[in-house]
Amino acid sequence: MEIxxxxxxxxxxxxxxxxxxxxxxxxIIIGTGLLSHGTxxxxxxxxxxxxxxxxxxxxxxxxxxxxxxxxxxLTAIVISFGVTAVILVIAYRAYQELGTDNMxxxxxxxxxx
Amino acid sequence: MSSxxxxxxAPFIMAVFVPFLRKKAASIHTGWFxxxxxxxxxxxxxxxxxxxxxxxxxTKTAAWIPSLGIDFTAYVDGLSLLFxxxxxGIGALVVLYSIYYLSKTKESLQHFYVYLLMFMGAMLGVxxxxxxxxxxxFWELTSISSFLLIAYWFDxxxxxxxxxxxxxxxxxxxLMMLGGFLVLSIMGxxxxxxxxxxxxxxxxxxxxxxxxxxxxxxxxxxxxAQFPFYIWLPDAMEAPTPVSxxxxxxxxxxxxxxxxxxxxxxxxxxxxxxxxxSAVGLFxxxxxxxxxxxxxxLKGILAFSxxxxxxxxxxxxxxxxxxxxxxxxxxNLFTAAVVAAVFHLINHATFKGSLFMVVGIIDHETGxxxxxxLGGLMSLMPVTFTLSVIGAFSMAGLPPFNGFLSxxxxxxxxxxxxxxxxxxxxxxxxxFPVFAWVGSVFTFVYSMIIVFKVFSGKFQAEKLEKKPxxxxxxxxxxxxxxxxxxxxxxxxxxxxxxxxIQPAAAAIVPALLPAGEQLDVxxxxxxxxTTELLMTIGVVAAGFLLYKFMSKWIGLYNYFPGKVTLNQFxxxxxYTAERGSNAVTRSYxxxxxxxxxxxxxxxxxxxxxxxxxxxxxxxxxxxxxSSIGVYEAVLVVGLIAATLxxxxxxxxxxxxxxxxxxxxxxxLFFVIFRAPDLALTQLxxxxxxxxxxxxCFYHLPxxxxxxxxxxxxxxxxxxxxxxxxxxxxxxISAHSSKFFESINEYYIExxxxxxxxxxxxxxxxxxxxxxxxxxxxxxxxxAALGIYGLIKLRLEKGGESSExx
Numbered sequence: 001m002e003i004x005x006x007x008x009x010x011x012x013x014x015x016x017x018x019x020x021x022x023x024x025x026x027x028i029i030i031g032t033g034l035l036s037h038g039t040x041x042x043x044x045x046x047x048x049x050x051x052x053x054x055x056x057x058x059x060x061x062x063x064x065x066x067x068x069x070x071x072x073x074l075t076a077i078v079i080s081f082g083v084t085a086v087i088l089v090i091a092y093r094a095y096q097e098l099g100t101d102n103m104x105x106x107x108x109x110x111x112x113x
Numbered sequence: 114m115s116s117x118x119x120x121x122x123a124p125f126i127m128a129v130f131v132p133f134l135r136k137k138a139a140s141i142h143t144g145w146f147x148x149x150x151x152x153x154x155x156x157x158x159x160x161x162x163x164x165x166x167x168x169x170x171x172t173k174t175a176a177w178i179p180s181l182g183i184d185f186t187a188y189v190d191g192l193s194l195l196f197x198x199x200x201x202g203i204g205a206l207v208v209l210y211s212i213y214y215l216s217k218t219k220e221s222l223q224h225f226y227v228y229l230l231m232f233m234g235a236m237l238g239v240x241x242x243x244x245x246x247x248x249x250x251f252w253e254l255t256s257i258s259s260f261l262l263i264a265y266w267f268d269x270x271x272x273x274x275x276x277x278x279x280x281x282x283x284x285x286x287x288l289m290m291l292g293g294f295l296v297l298s299i300m301g302x303x304x305x306x307x308x309x310x311x312x313x314x315x316x317x318x319x320x321x322x323x324x325x326x327x328x329x330x331x332x333x334x335x336x337x338a339q340f341p342f343y344i345w346l347p348d349a350m351e352a353p354t355p356v357s358x359x360x361x362x363x364x365x366x367x368x369x370x371x372x373x374x375x376x377x378x379x380x381x382x383x384x385x386x387x388x389x390x391s392a393v394g395l396f397x398x399x400x401x402x403x404x405x406x407x408x409x410x411l412k413g414i415l416a417f418s419x420x421x422x423x424x425x426x427x428x429x430x431x432x433x434x435x436x437x438x439x440x441x442x443x444x445n446l447f448t449a450a451v452v453a454a455v456f457h458l459i460n461h462a463t464f465k466g467s468l469f470m471v472v473g474i475i476d477h478e479t480g481x482x483x484x485x486x487l488g489g490l491m492s493l494m495p496v497t498f499t500l501s502v503i504g505a506f507s508m509a510g511l512p513p514f515n516g517f518l519s520x521x522x523x524x525x526x527x528x529x530x531x532x533x534x535x536x537x538x539x540x541x542x543x544x545f546p547v548f549a550w551v552g553s554v555f556t557f558v559y560s561m562i563i564v565f566k567v568f569s570g571k572f573q574a575e576k577l578e579k580k581p582x583x584x585x586x587x588x589x590x591x592x593x594x595x596x597x598x599x600x601x602x603x604x605x606x607x608x609x610x611x612x613x614i615q616p617a618a619a620a621i622v623p624a625l626l627p628a629g630e631q632l633d634v635x636x637x638x639x640x641x642x643t644t645e646l647l648m649t650i651g652v653v654a655a656g657f658l659l660y661k662f663m664s665k666w667i668g669l670y671n672y673f674p675g676k677v678t679l680n681q682f683x684x685x686x687x688y689t690a691e692r693g694s695n696a697v698t699r700s701y702x703x704x705x706x707x708x709x710x711x712x713x714x715x716x717x718x719x720x721x722x723x724x725x726x727x728x729x730x731x732x733x734x735x736x737x738x739s740s741i742g743v744y745e746a747v748l749v750v751g752l753i754a755a756t757l758x759x760x761x762x763x764x765x766x767x768x769x770x771x772x773x774x775x776x777x778x779x780x781l782f783f784v785i786f787r788a789p790d791l792a793l794t795q796l797x798x799x800x801x802x803x804x805x806x807x808x809c810f811y812h813l814p815x816x817x818x819x820x821x822x823x824x825x826x827x828x829x830x831x832x833x834x835x836x837x838x839x840x841x842x843x844x845i846s847a848h849s850s851k852f853f854e855s856i857n858e859y860y861i862e863x864x865x866x867x868x869x870x871x872x873x874x875x876x877x878x879x880x881x882x883x884x885x886x887x888x889x890x891x892x893x894x895x896a897a898l899g900i901y902g903l904i905k906l907r908l909e910k911g912g913e914s915s916e917x918x
Contacts, residue, residue, distance in 0.1 A: 001739045006844030014837025015756045021829040030772050037779050042844050050739040054787040055873035065787045066857040067873035081798045082896035089900045092809040107704040
């Protein structure tokens with residue numbers, strides 16, 4: 001299962017990189033979303049999967065799954081949501097102001113630098 | 114920290130207060146406050162004279178970076194004291210002069226004096242540091258302050274050009290010198306110059322010896338404007354004249370001389386040292402004096418003349434290094450060269466300092482420094498004329514001025530070199546006096562130009578911007594003091610011999626001196642009819658003829674190719690370097706975000722792939738994996754299908770929904786993998802963010818998906834596949850190689866005991882890692898503020914833009 005999850009995470013990474021390399025701003029944002037999904041899956045499978053009960057002591061189980069990756073992922077989910085939200089609004093505003101979401105057209109002109 | 118350290122730091126501390134003095138006491142020229150410091154320093158350093166006169170030295174150490182063996186060690190011996198007195202003494206005169214030179218209403222004096230004090234402190238640091246790293250630091254500070262001072266009138270093109278040029282060349286040399294210092298300290302295992310001098314005989318056979326020597330000499334030659342690095346000095350004349358007098362003639366350019374003198378005891382055993390230092394010095398002297406004659410700007414003449422005189426001192430130091438090849442002081446003629454070098458150093462500071470100030474006065478009172486416009490000022494500016502006669506005749510080597518004495522000693526040393534039976538001197542030795550003589554003839558010619566082209570001949574009032582008159586008394590004080598010194602040192606040279614010259618020369622050749630003995634330094638006017646006297650008479654005769662018939666032969670200079678000069682070489686080099694680096698940068702900084710992402714991902718693949726291959730890090734161990742159930746298989750298929758949909762989707766809506774599907778699948782995975790908190794959070798977040806996506810993009814008009822070329826897509830796919838494969842490989846390797854137990858046991862044991870909670874994930878987040886969560890909340894608040902700001906920005910700007918329409 002862990003090996004399979006690694007492959008799936010790799011697949012999500014590949015898809016996200018492909019999306020990020022395209023020209024459309026929306027596709028880039030979707031790419032970052034996929035990237036965080038891939039990372040979360042990867043983190044979770046690092047701690048081993050299905051090795052015991054859910055990490056709640058009330059279960060009185062003999063063994064529990066690793067709680068540390070879960071805590072990390074929980075933080076990461078929320079942060080990545082914050083990031084996605086900000087980028088989305090920026091993209092939306094850029095689109096409204098400039099009328100394009102093509103990254104090639106959003107490139108700064110030479111006199112800017 | 115001793116008083117010696119505070120003396121070095123005093124100018125820097127003073128510099129801090131200069132802007133306040135300028136602001137609070139604007140009615141008084143800031144120079145008056147600054148003047149106090151060099152005078153106090155000069156007087157207080159005089160108390161070291163009794164120590165150094167007996168060839169003793171004073172060392173004070175303050176720890177700076179003890180773990181690296183870098184100390185702030187101040188070391189006063191004859192050589193450093195000579196330089197300190199030059200720096201503070203000339204410094205005081207220059208500050209006094211600048212008070213009358215720079216207008217207190219028009220110029221930004223605070224900058225000038227801050228830079229000047231910075232330079233003074235840096236220069237004191239250079240000559241008083243025993244630690245090579247400290248020396249290097251102060252050395253570069255002098256380059257920086259010189260840069261700032263040359264560019265003082267920064268609105269002039271030539272000033273900026275000159276400043277940049279001097280900076281590039283001297284800092285290049287400084288870096289080479291740092292390399293030399295490091296090599297030397299590796300060889301000798303110490304940063305202290307004194308300890309290196311003690312170890313000198315062992316260093317001599319070290320394989321890195323020559324490298325260290327060449328690097329350090331590069332530092333000295335760039336700073337002291339030796340051929341071919343001298344080109345920065347004429348352009349540095351764009352600085353205000355007090356700066357030219359101080360930095361670019363009396364002190365900073367002599368830092369290279371100081372360096373050569375200071376390191377002579379270490380390197381002078383080598384024949385290379387003798388050849389490089391004396392040949393470069395002598396060639397510089399001839400070349401620069403030859404070029405000085407064709408200059409039309411008075412400061413240009415003085416700049417080339419400074420280069421030439423520095424070459425003279427340099428060649429004397431080179432000749433003096435031959436002294437170390439004899440064991441005893443008896444019949445050792447070459448210590449005389451060292452003595453001559455030190456003596457000429459002092460003389461040059463006096464007569465060149467006064468000449469620069471004279472030129473500054475001429476510039477100030479007539480508005481031009483062009484000798485073609487000047488003439489006949491003798492009766493209008495009699496004091497200035499007298500000063501320039503004293504300075505220029507001393508420079509030309511005429512009696513009874515001090516320049517005559519040191520020029521004679523120079524000739525003597527060069528003649529003696531022909532008798533040296535070391536380093537192939539039998540073959541080449543004769544060239545030394547010949548070059549020295551030719552250089553001196555041109556020196557005589559340009560000295561005469563300075564005096565007679567300006568002060569005699571026809572007065573051309575119509576070419577001058579101002580009506581010339583004698584300078585104010587205050588402006589004349591400093592050059593008068595220096596000119597008096599020129600005369601005094603000329604008539605009574607033995608005032609200096611055992612107080613300053615002997616200790617300084619002894620510090621250059623310490624190995625020769627048994628404890629308690631002194632070098633024989635007795636300078637006299639009359640030696641009888643000797644070779645050097647005949648040479649001087651020859652110089653005067655030839656120089657006079659050349660000056661008289663200058664119009665006949667001046668055309669010779671036109672035969673020198675104007676295009677193939679060192680300056681052209683420098684300009685072309687700089688231009689090519691700028692263009693080249695610009696082109697290289699532009700070739701990869703494209704401005705397209707995709708390019709940058711490609712670099713990042715390509716580097717990711719290459720670096721990790723290489724590490725994995727080189728370290729043989731890939732592991733595959735499926736023994737501890739858990740089983741794959743039906744649910745998981747179904748979810749994996751669903752996840753892959755959703756991902757592919759995103760990749761292939763034609764419309765926005767489809768891809769947004771597919772992204773949502775991926776998110777929900779992930780949350781189902783969390784359920785199966787026994788992570789209920791994650792599953793809940795993921796569900797909520799996914800819902801909200803899908804809603805946000807839809808809000809932002811659903812209502813916008815449909816855009817065509819940017820059509821991309823097939824090659825472009827293939828390239829993207831290749832990079833994407835590479836990243837995916839790398840991630841998979843790393844994941845599998847990380848899973849298959851467990852080097853230690855997970856820390857989860859700690860949480861399982863302590864969650865209830867220490868935090869009183871049962872849900873481990875929650876307890877970790879809000880208790881064990883509470884701060885983490887707190888800052889996470891902060892991040893979210895910042896994000897919320899950002900989003901709010903962006904929306905608000907739209908309202909305001911939208912209003913504006915509609916108005917504009």
